[in-house]
Amino acid sequence: MSLTFDVQLRADPASDAERAAVLDNPGFGKFFTDHMVQAVWTRDGGWRDGRVTAYGPIQLMPSAAVLHYAQEIFEGLKAYRHEDGSIWTFRPQMNARRLARSAARLALPVLPEADFLASLEALVRVDEAWVPAYGDTEESLYLRPFMYASEAFLGVRPANEVRYGVIASPAGAYFSGGVKPVTLWVSTNYARAGAGGTGAAKCGGNYASSLAGQLEGIEHGCEQAVFLDSSTHTFVDELGGMNVFLVTKDNELVTPELTGSILEGVTRGSILQLAKELGLDPVERRVPIAEWEDGARSGDITEVFACGTAAVVTPVGELRWEGGSAPSTAGSAGGPVTRHIRERLLDIQFGRAEDVHGWMHRLV
Ligand code: COI
Numbered sequence: 001m002s003l004t005f006d007v008q009l010r011a012d013p014a015s016d017a018e019r020a021a022v023l024d025n026p027g028f029g030k031f032f033t034d035h036m037v038q039a040v041w042t043r044d045g046g047w048r049d050g051r052v053t054a055y056g057p058i059q060l061m062p063s064a065a066v067l068h069y070a071q072e073i074f075e076g077l078k079a080y081r082h083e084d085g086s087i088w089t090f091r092p093q094m095n096a097r098r099l100a101r102s103a104a105r106l107a108l109p110v111l112p113e114a115d116f117l118a119s120l121e122a123l124v125r126v127d128e129a130w131v132p133a134y135g136d137t138e139e140s141l142y143l144r145p146f147m148y149a150s151e152a153f154l155g156v157r158p159a160n161e162v163r164y165g166v167i168a169s170p171a172g173a174y175f176s177g178g179v180k181p182v183t184l185w186v187s188t189n190y191a192r193a194g195a196g197g198t199g200a201a202k203c204g205g206n207y208a209s210s211l212a213g214q215l216e217g218i219e220h221g222c223e224q225a226v227f228l229d230s231s232t233h234t235f236v237d238e239l240g241g242m243n244v245f246l247v248t249k250d251n252e253l254v255t256p257e258l259t260g261s262i263l264e265g266v267t268r269g270s271i272l273q274l275a276k277e278l279g280l281d282p283v284e285r286r287v288p289i290a291e292w293e294d295g296a297r298s299g300d301i302t303e304v305f306a307c308g309t310a311a312v313v314t315p316v317g318e319l320r321w322e323g324g325s326a327p328s329t330a331g332s333a334g335g336p337v338t339r340h341i342r343e344r345l346l347d348i349q350f351g352r353a354e355d356v357h358g359w360m361h362r363l364v
Helices: 016-024 065-069 092-105 113-126 204-219 266-278 289-298 336-349
Strands: 035-042 046-054 072-074 077-081 087-090 140-149 161-171 182-187 224-228 236-238 243-248 252-256 281-285 301-308 312-321 324-326 360-362
Touching: 035 113, 046 113, 065 140, 072 092, 072 204, 077 113, 087 113, 087 336, 092 113, 092 140, 092 266, 113 140, 113 161, 182 204, 204 224, 236 243, 236 252, 243 266, 243 289, 252 266, 266 281, 266 301, 266 312, 266 336, 289 301, 289 312, 289 324, 301 336, 312 336
Parallel strands: 182 224, 182 312, 252 281
Antiparallel strands: 035 046, 035 161, 072 140, 077 087, 077 140, 087 360, 140 161, 224 236, 243 252, 243 301, 301 312, 312 324
16 A cells, blocks of 8 residues: 655745845755654564654664664655746656665665655645755755664564655855866775675765765875775775766776675666767776776876766766875866866756756656
């Protein structure tokens, strides 16, 4: 039986003026809409109690399994306002399927795709006013579905009670400096994920394990870290929160192949599909970090960019590692290919370009 989401409107939503002040400069992940989605799953009863309620603290026993054993997964997607006022999201079926794959890896229950889509629609319908106006910015409403083991039990086994939620946050550029090249640190002391691990799942643990590498990068004057394969430390995996692409002088668009330790990004997959239309040759293969280091110096690599739902397409600047660095190929706002891909994606997402792939899904 499919989930329905009973709407319980809050009595004290933000005033128009309060909401306008947030939408004026939302940043990323700092402000949340008036409501959230919640649902509960039990091993005996399946999914039930779908609700849209006031955004606020959630109750959790201190013994809840998620707090101890990190049985948790999440997704990230955005709601975009089009010029006619309608609200759309981008390839949500891909997020639903990835959530199901992450659930299988973390021994969590699968939320059916129809229920996932219904949960997004229910929240965005209620908090529609929080979706930034159509305009010349890239502002949108970031949607964060998540699932966690809420059972109060300290034994190590898959939880028998699990919660699902969706929260929403008005979003501008992911990086505070806007669209400018990010400097990357090559993390060789820390890996994000290993063979047979959870690297391909979107689970909180992967992000936690990327933080020490990111900190090390910050200590070396970089903003983000790039992680390598955990067994040989020679091949590029991803940035922890973003996939990575290299553009070659031969017009190839190269990204690390999915080895099981890399997240299968929706933006990554979409860019690979768009590549041919943009006159580029998409290539998925193992990418030695040395190829990037040498190529950025020799000119064989003409651009590097990172991508993800939150960051869209972000140019990558200088690459640094213990004892060396490779120069930025990005100029002050990214190279022409990076900018072209970014524009193309945003044009589709904001309804300015024809959606020939059928990627957009109307929410409101
Ligand atoms: C996203 O891009 O949606 C993510 O979940 C990555 C996170 C770094 C914000």
